[in-house]
Amino acid sequence: MFENILIYFVVIPLVMLGLLALCRDIKQIRAVAVVGSLGLIALSVVTLVQYLGMRAAGVEDPMLFVDSWTWFAPLNIHLAVGVDGISIAMLLLSSIIVFAGSFASWTIKEPKAFFLWLILLSVGVFGFFISIDMFTMFMFYEVALIPMYLLIGVWGSGNKNYSAMKLTLMLMGGSAFLMMGLIGIYYHSAPEGGQLTWNLLEIVKNASIPHGWQSFLFPMTFVGFGVLGAMFPFHTWSPDGHASAPTAVSMLHAGVLMKLGGYGCFRVAIYTMPQAAHELSWIFLILTGISVVYGAFCACVKTDLKYINAYSSVSHCGLVLFAILMLNETAMTGAIMQMLSHGLMTALFFALIGMIYGRTHTREITQMGGMMQIMPYLSVCYVIAGMASLGLPGLSGFVAEMTIFVGSFQAGMTDYLAGHGSLRLVFTIIACCSIVITAVYILRVVGKLLFGPVHDEHHRTLTDATWWERLSTVTLIICVAAIGCFPNFFNNLINFTFKPAIFSVLGMN
Amino acid sequence: MGITLPLLILAIPLFMFLLLGIAGVKMSHKLAGWLGCLGMGTTLVLAYTVALTYYFCPEFTAETGERIQTIVFNQTWLAFTQNLVISLGFLLDPISALMLIVITTISFLVHLYSLGYMEGEKGFQRYYAFLSLFSFSMLGLVVATNIFQMYIFWELVGASSYLLIGFYYTKHSAVAASKKAFIVTRFADLGFLIGILVLSYYSQTFDFLKLTTDSQWVLASTQGATFMGASVLTWALVLIFTGGMGKSAMMPLHIWLPDAMEGPTPVSALIHAATMVVAGVFLVARMFPVYLLEESATMIVAVVGAVTAFYAAMVACTQIDIKRVLAFSTISQIAFMMVSLGVASNGNGDVCHHGLGYMASMFHMFTHAMFKALLFLGAGALIHAVHSNDYTAMGGLSRYMPVTRWTFLIGCLAIAGIPPFSGFFSKDEILSAAYAWSPFMGVWMTIVAAMTAFYMFRLYFLIFRWDEPDYGHHTPHDPPLPMMIPLVFLAAVSCVAGFIPFGHFVTWNRMPYDIHLDPWIACSSVAVAICAICLAAYMYRTKNPLPEKMKNAMPVLWDWCHHRFYWDELYMFITHKIIFNGVCRPLAWFDRHIIDGTMDSFAAVTNKLSRVIAPLQSGQVQMYVFVYIIGALLLGGITVLCLI
């Protein structure tokens, strides 16, 4: 079991949990968190290198490092692992954000319990991304959700009980749909008389889900994951949840957990039920298309930094699901890139907001101003994050959005010219409009918060970032810039998955 | 040509940006400034080497005399699909070489000038970092090998323009202006982006060379598809032109440029006069063979240009802030270039009058960059001296600032189109092209040219003559040497640039072409310009009540001109009242109250329901037993009934 590299993505956090339980003071806790998350980064890099090596050697399997251990034989539940370029990208993202998040919660109160829950959450996240067995996937998904309740409820701020409850209940509601969907898939996972399976690869190979069932199960799973991906109209947990969550939790949640939604939609809903995806995508295209502009418009009027960012996440994550539904190679690549990009930049945003809030004790942009004069470092980082968010070339947002727009437009035009209606085309153009609205709300915040004269004279005494805050932000900025400057590397990493031979959906266009 | 020099042209400014941006805080002002100048100076030398090699080295000229478009390097950056690939590369052809010269010259002079102008400003290092970033982006834009690379750098120049306009970030007006500039151009870029998407869908390429060499196939690839009555190619080209309208401040997307004058004056000279704002012209010039295919697209270019030129000239006559006057004159002059490009097409897929318009447009772009930068830098010297942007704070300055005065005068003569200054030659070519296209357009543009002469000399006389305000004991004086050198240099260029045989370097088909002045057009345009100057002199040479009388004679016209025809108010109304209050606010309310309210009401209903059924758990043991018995009896009864 332990010769498979992937299992260490779960083992390392579990070991960290054990060590954390033994820790006595904050220094040890910090040491465990930092060393552990560095270990995770190293592990993802090693996995990436090995993966690329195998691909370079011409291995054409859809997933690599595939392994499976029986967990509960009567229901054929396995702990099955395997990764492709997309999962590796997500693993990298998660490990980086866990690393940055550890630094962002350097001075949290009751650190031991906090880190225990945080690391438990990351067990769920990593487990989710390496699993290819739907049941274990679902289990890890739940493992990632539950700690969120306590992290927000205990360490949060503001109306935290309400937010924590709302977030958990809405996501659990999504899980209920999801569970139904997954069980449905399981019962049709093999042709008549065959061995039923939870394994995604086998399900895809069997392709035995009857058409009628697909059109029932596809919405189930898509909505189930879509709730976590903040799909309109199931996004309202996001503003409240983010606003109340402590910094590192917001980072992990927006940075990684919301990606679970997009990843799940792609990996389970679309991967296993291509026909239904084709026929029903229009419903969700409308919903996600609305998400994209709607979130952006809402962000324009909010005055709480975290609310603004949460709505911007709704918009950006909407774009992820939107692009996935285009069922077009380029757009889907863009969706994954957008997940990476949004994960990093929104984590950066939340880290910065947390740092500013920690100093000023307010998140209202009307009560702040001229931060550039007071804390230049944090302000510059905020500008960079903002620029990434509004799609400045050279940072990650641009490449992701452009890939999505180019791909969606191709899909839309093809549809339109083939006489399949202009829905995709229209919504692509609507989604394109979001680049303007994004610029509006980002610049509005930047202008009010960072520029202008100092609003509150008491703020003049505040200090700039400490070394751990600098480390946290610099890590994220480097990653954002890396994606923005060398997109083709990530493009190729992700793109392989969509080779038509592997990916059945694309053959249907 | 080797890859090293072109690569360095891009790499040095980028490196300087990173160096000054990251390590600048630790540097002294002097070090940062000189480092910036050094970096730009090196770039200047390299760019001149590359451009002059291109123009004069026979290896870049085919046997027919045609200049060859060369891709020096082209590196894949992001591959969307097999065909749609963004590359970052370096395309060397007449117009990119021309722009290399223009950008590096002006940028270097501005670097130098800023040493004096920005002396002692907070954030001096940051300023130089941004200047380097801008230079990098602009250079990347002009050498773009494909339309998407252009879009990338297009966005980058927008961002660096945003950063530089908002350089004085503690000032509300500067922040608002930078925001406005970014958002308006962003809006235009949306059109650009969609245009690219449409065009690339049909042509399946981003590559300029593929698009522009023998572009008939682009037309063929659309297979005559139409959308809402116009061919898709027209749509694509018009949308792409929208991007150009935004950057080049064509009506109705011009509103950001006057406000952009909130930035430091050297920045206005570099970005908002000489380089970035002509990016739209450059874009149309780059895509010119494709524009030739669609009559309506070039028509739109010409009409938008003509309307904007006239509008901006009218507004410029009434502005008080000298930088605003220059800004509107920039809009007007860029519109000249647009018109010139528009009239270069005869509407049948071929060029008009040997493509004179194209050459004239590029020529004017070159001369305008020089004399407008000169005027802006001169204005900077004035502002530096009197610490105000308004002409009301100036007057009679010719006594105190002789060098500034003479160089400014040269700039004014050049823009007014008086021979032998450079503006005369380029403007004359534009007028010739306009007359050849349609006499009406020729007359129209001649009128605008006369207005140009009028408002520039109005400005000149108001600043240097008119009545002297009380300067106190702090009398204005000529600027220090680093600011003086650029002024003198640019003035010298403006004197001689007109004699460059421009047609030998830049033409639409890259074949050499001899410029010949049409004596009638030349004489008439000079005559109207001189008349306009005389009128300006009559009205503004000394303090007199005439301007006031004129204003009172035409109050409505003056009011509309002074308020820029209320475009800003219109935009304010649309953005604030309609979009912000009419869309965003209701949506946010809808989200909080309807969507979230629904979700909350699920929770509330669950809660209510549990309150309703909770009293059943009354704590009365006997009640439980009673209910149990009744239930058991009922169940038993039902069972019995069923069995029977």
Next chain:
Amino acid sequence: MELKAIYFLIPSLIMFCCGLFGFITRRNMIAMLISLELMLNAVDMNFVIFNRFLFPGQLEGMFFTLFAIAIAAAETALAIAIIINVFRASHNIDVRTLNEMKF
């Protein structure tokens, strides 16, 4: 006259119903306990009766009844103990006022 099971079952039913009625209506916990005993005894009687009339010659029902009586005794002891404790805590053994154990 022949003895029929019904002659015994009816009094047992009456006993059970009395017990039930008492259990539901009486407010005193001791009285409720007594009613409970009444019901238990009715049930015990039914065991004996059915054993005697349905399976004569077998003794399972009889023995079962003996056990039930013993358990009932133990149960009564337990119930009394609880009642005493309740009384100690609240000086009251009226079930209608003892309704803390609810939602």
